[in-house]
Amino acid sequence: MFKNISAALGFGGAKVDTILDRNEVLQGGLVSGYVKVIGGKVDQSIEAIIIKLMTKVKQETGDNIEFMDHVLAQYSISEAFNAAAGVEYRFDFEFDLHPEAPITTLAVSNNQCVVWLDTELDIDYAIDASDKDVIHVLPxxxxxxxxxxxxxxxxxxxxxxxxxxxxxxxxxxxxxxxxxxxxxxxxxxxxxxxxxxxxxxxxxxxxxxxxxxxxxxxxxxxxxxxxxxxxxxxxxxxxxxxxx
Known part of the structure; x- marks a missing residue:
């Protein structure tokens, strides 16, 4: 019981790691790699593995400027499955980079454009495990x-x-x-x-x-x-x- 409660709180639960084939991608080019899921100390039901393509967007409110996380696209790369304790799973993926993802490799000191993948495990009644991976977008x-x-x-x-x-x-x-x-x-x-x-x-x-x-x-x-x-x-x- 204690292990189940700990996993729900994010301790000893399943871990996720996204490995990209390459982190430099041409605008509109192919993003590919695999997601590695390692079961935690107890079995857990994973509803889905979700990859979000993220960027930062400038928001102006009066005299204040903030950069907010913004989802450009979202991909589900697995069906529901059971992650057995201590077992490693691999899920390959590939998709075309969203054509509106910004160029991030411009030679300018004031470059406020970033792009990254946010990979999440959708786990019922638990804190989702997640992983972030930067993508360098070439023009x-x-x-x-x-x-x-x-x-x-x-x-x-x-x-x-x-x-x-x-x-x-x-x-x-x-x-x-x-x-x-x-x-x-x-x-x-x-x-x-x-x-x-x-x-x-x-x-x-x-x-x-x-x-x-x-x-x-x-x-x-x-x-x-x-x-x-x-x-x-x-x-x-x-x-x-x-x-x-």
Whole structure:
């Protein structure tokens, strides 16, 4: 009886550990690995193994800014099973990274974007065992090329990245996750002023984008665009010229 009560309180209960095949994943790329469950000191009934794809989203209330945990997607990777005491179980999984997961590998000091997997054991009448694993999200080549040209050809400097709460909508696309990444650039010259905030969204083979351009003395301008994720160098050059 004491062991059952301890397991319900989280002591001596089943343990969970998620092992990723790789922790660097291209936007929209395959996330794969396995979940290892080790039975505790007593048998326990596991209703499901749930993996949540998580990020942090900025919430502004008056003058206060908080970063709240936000679920981008959720996956159940097992049926109900009985975890016998001391027995180890393995559950393989794979899924495509949610296309609205933010890029986390930008070379900027003020990068507030993070992505991780939160793996939970759904156990009746007990504190769920859980495990957290960070995923480093790499930009698609087309996005990396766009940002590189903005920096190298248009004299912009990457200064900040975060996840904003809300919806962006444009012809052919509306985001579904309730959050979107905002990547901020500024003119690198101290003699120039101006900001560019970019949000990208992927749907199939199309890259959608929303740009907010702040030009000194001329106010804000918004530009929407779409381009193939396999766009040519010339098409990307044209897009960068359109933005700046």
């Amino acid at each position: 698609l080549p087309a996005i990396a090329n766009i940002m590189s040209k903005l920096i190298e050809d248009k004299d912009l400097k990457l200064v900040k990245s975060d996840m904003e709460s809300g919806t962006i909508s444009m012809p052919g696309f509306t985001n579904e996750s309730g959050a979107y990444q905002e990547i901020e650039f500024r003119k690198s010259s101290i003699f120039s002023r101006g900001e560019l905030e970019l949000s990208f969204a992927i749907k199939g083979d199309t890259l959608y984008g929303l740009a907010e351009i702040d030009r000194a003395l001329r106010g804000d301008t918004y530009k929407r665009f779409d381009i193939s994720i396999n766009a040519s160098e010339a098409e990307i050059d044209d897009l960068v010229d359109y933005l700046i």
